[in-house]
Amino acid sequence: MVKPKHLVSLNHQAIESPNGRFFVDPGNGATFDLSDLRVCSFRTDTVRQLYHGRLRQSVLGLFEKPGIVQFAGAHWYASRIGRDSGFQYSLQNADLGVILLIKSFHVPADQEGHHLKIELSPHFIQEHTERELQFHLDVWADDVLTNWSHGGVAVHVACDVQGWTPPADFETRLHCRSRRVRSFHGIDEMQWDQQAARYGRGQSFLFGSAGGMQLAVYDKTEEATAKDRLDYWRHVWDRSGCYDPSEPVTRIELRFHHSVVNQFADGSVDTTTGEQFDMSSYEGVYQHLSALWRYGMDSFRFLLRPGYFHPVWSVLARQVLEEIPNCVEYKRHYKSSDTFSGKNIELLLGNFISCATRHQMTKRNTWEAIKNMPFWEIIRDYYHQKGKDEKELRRHLYQLHDERVVRYGRAV
Missing domain, CATH: 3.30.160 (Double Stranded RNA Binding Domain)
Incomplete structure (x- = not known):
């Protein structure tokens, strides 16, 4: 099988450049402008x-x-x-x-x-x-x-981008040796690394086997929202300087099992010393992760047409892990209501009302007690995002209070 070629890439001055975002198909002259493809994060995940x-x-x-x-x-x-x-x-x-x-x-x-x-x-x-x-x-x-x-060490390397989502025919145009392919379209539940993420809409793909090398492509914004981690990832993406919170983020993730990393260590040699590399630890494999990424992108091939990579794949394959600074200032970021899945708030109100009715609290006293909670603003903002103002929220709480009393009684 002949290895696919990359399209000709040009910079903003129409000069051929390995980092250009304007692509020309040498076969038919078709052009592709990927200026809107933005890399928000590229790192070990x-x-x-x-x-x-x-x-x-x-x-x-x-x-x-x-x-x-x-x-x-x-x-x-x-x-x-x-x-x-x-x-x-x-x-x-x-x-x-x-x-x-x-x-x-x-x-x-x-x-x-x-x-x-x-x-x-x-x-x-x-x-x-x-x-x-x-x-x-x-x-x-x-x-x-x-x-x-x-x-041995297993690593996942992830590239988070905006300005591109996998097309409807992505699965048919993605060529790889692995016969194991899983795609999820409009699903309500999926499994990522043994942790369930429940959400609908979107398209997610998983190629390869867990015991080898895998490619995962999915909507990271939805997955992070489902796991209540969107605040953290927004902080990470903001550091790129090109992140737009109003747009979804697509993740392209390569997962290397430790056996695959060991195979690279066995087959790689330092050309100056002739010695093999020790990739049995993360520190040992870190300097080779960009090379592993390129290998993975070449193994899972998203083609524009037979014999040529899609220009999106060309841009992604170029990515190189940045050197991590010697000192990273890490700040705590508190959860905000617009990124909250809401499950904990709903559970909190339900349990709080159960306790309130058990202690013979009136609807008015229950409402005042909730407003005195230290995280009342998060509750209020969450329902505001759902289209309920404070008056409607109070009416909602009164309804829950009545339902609890009627269905289960007070002292239960």
């Missing part, structure tokens, strides 16, 4: 670092019963997990953005094996350089294992 070693027996004592435990100078939620993960226990700290999967299902606790996998969220990755990140990973590994070594 997920890191899963695997470790090999002998399990410290004292660690197993953390899981005698589920709950909050103290470990490595921080609080974690300790629990047993399902066999599908390959591990028996987990320590999770969502505030840090870290999950430790501990004790392999396939190796006895008193034998050496891959007893630890550490998963990092986007916000933890953003806060640290690759060296700082690896330092934290290795410190946690030292607290869990003895005689440990890096066992």
